[in-house]
Amino acid sequence: MWRHVASNAVTFLVLTLFLLGGVILWGRGEYNAAGPLEDSICLQVPRGSTIQSVSRDLEAQNAIRNGAIFRMGADYQELADDLKAGSFLISEAASMSDIVATITGDGRSTCGTQVRYLVRVADLLVRVRALDPQTQGFITTAEFRPAEEEAPTAYSAALDEVGVELSVSLAPGVTSWQVVESLKAIDVLEGDIAEVPAEGALAPESYEVRPGDDRAELVAQMEELQLERISRVWAERDPDLPLETPEELMTLASIVEKETGNAEERGVVASVFVNRLRQGMRLQTDPTVIYGVTRGQGILGRGLRQSELRARTPWNTYVIEGLPPTPIANPGLASLEAVANPPDTDFVFFVAKTLDPADGHNFAVTLDEHNRNVAEYRRLEAERANSNN
Numbered sequence: 001m002w003r004h005v006a007s008n009a010v011t012f013l014v015l016t017l018f019l020l021g022g023v024i025l026w027g028r029g030e031y032n033a034a035g036p037l038e039d040s041i042c043l044q045v046p047r048g049s050t051i052q053s054v055s056r057d058l059e060a061q062n063a064i065r066n067g068a069i070f071r072m073g074a075d076y077q078e079l080a081d082d083l084k085a086g087s088f089l090i091s092e093a094a095s096m097s098d099i100v101a102t103i104t105g106d107g108r109s110t111c112g113t114q115v116r117y118l119v120r121v122a123d124l125l126v127r128v129r130a131l132d133p134q135t136q137g138f139i140t141t142a143e144f145r146p147a148e149e150e151a152p153t154a155y156s157a158a159l160d161e162v163g164v165e166l167s168v169s170l171a172p173g174v175t176s177w178q179v180v181e182s183l184k185a186i187d188v189l190e191g192d193i194a195e196v197p198a199e200g201a202l203a204p205e206s207y208e209v210r211p212g213d214d215r216a217e218l219v220a221q222m223e224e225l226q227l228e229r230i231s232r233v234w235a236e237r238d239p240d241l242p243l244e245t246p247e248e249l250m251t252l253a254s255i256v257e258k259e260t261g262n263a264e265e266r267g268v269v270a271s272v273f274v275n276r277l278r279q280g281m282r283l284q285t286d287p288t289v290i291y292g293v294t295r296g297q298g299i300l301g302r303g304l305r306q307s308e309l310r311a312r313t314p315w316n317t318y319v320i321e322g323l324p325p326t327p328i329a330n331p332g333l334a335s336l337e338a339v340a341n342p343p344d345t346d347f348v349f350f351v352a353k354t355l356d357p358a359d360g361h362n363f364a365v366t367l368d369e370h371n372r373n374v375a376e377y378r379r380l381e382a383e384r385a386n387s388n389n
Contacts, residue, residue, distance in 0.1 A: 087112025200327030
């Protein structure tokens with residue numbers, strides 16, 4: 001009898017283990033199988049969320065079939081406690097394992113709303129945009145200039161959203177004064193900036209920020225990145241450059257930055273100034289004269305006067321020899337690299353091709369050739385003036 005009972009118990013145990021193994025295999029298959037989601041969604045994970053609350057949200061949006069399996073899978077992978085707050089793009093047919101990996105990863109939002117504070121040469125522009133989960137493209141929902149307009153309600157609403165991504169972007173060619181004034185106008189930042197950083201010391205780049213971030217700390221981050229860039233570029237420079245220090249390279253890069261926004265010709269413009277320095281020619285570049293007038297505090301907003309072109313300031317390269325004493329803006333990485341290793345050309349002159357700066361420049365080796373290019377540009381100016389009369 002006891003043998004019979006023992007035999008039945010063993011059989012029951014084996015059957016139970018078999019069934020349990022089957023359930024585990026089934027659960028594992030469900031956890032890794034394609035999910036039921038038919039269209040991509042943007043999953044909002046508020047701060048303080050749990051795997052349980054997220055699983056309920058996912059079930060409600062028909063992104064997963066079984067919340068219990070979702071939770072058990074996250075627990076089994078020891079990821080349940082790594083849940084991040086933010087906005088996460090969940091693709092169609094995403095498996096539960098894929099979703100868990102997404103919401104427990106680096107925490108960087110991959111969808112939702114972005115607020116970008118664009119520090120530009122002319123102004124500070126605030127742009128609010130949202131990523132459309134279906135098209136994977138950004139849609140601008142609001143734009144405004146804090147110096148000129150009231151913030152729209154879409155901006156305030158965006159700041160209240162879960163996982164909103166904030167960034168401050170410096171355009172190449174902005175001055176340090178312009179950066180400081182723009183940071184003062186960004187209302188999500190806090191703290192004072194003791195003094196305007198040295199011209200050229202801030203790296204044009206996009207910086208992620210959070211509400212309450214300190215302005216001075218953000219400036220320090222910009223300075224650190226620019227120092228890192230100039231140190232690396234200086235170490236990799238052409239050894240035959242007529243430049244003695246990293247500061248001189250930065251100064252020339254700032255001039256190149258202000259002379260052209262055309263990426264394809266940036267190196268050629270750099271070669272012109274390098275050739276002029278080698279030949280002992282004056283740089284004769286308008287942006288340096290403008291800096292002598294404005295000291296980088298805003299834009300001139302008009303053409304240069306003849307008296308300004310003749311005035312002796314430390315930055316007037318029509319009057320002084322060589323480089324001005326400081327940069328005239330904050331150069332981007334591309335301009336630093338262009339100056340550090342310019343192409344080998346014989347050009348020493350250039351003038352705009354058309355009245356549209358985006359069209360670039362005509363370059364010349366001789367003064368006669370340059371004068372012909374200048375005459376053509378003057379003709380275009382005269383045509384426009386006549387058409388406006």
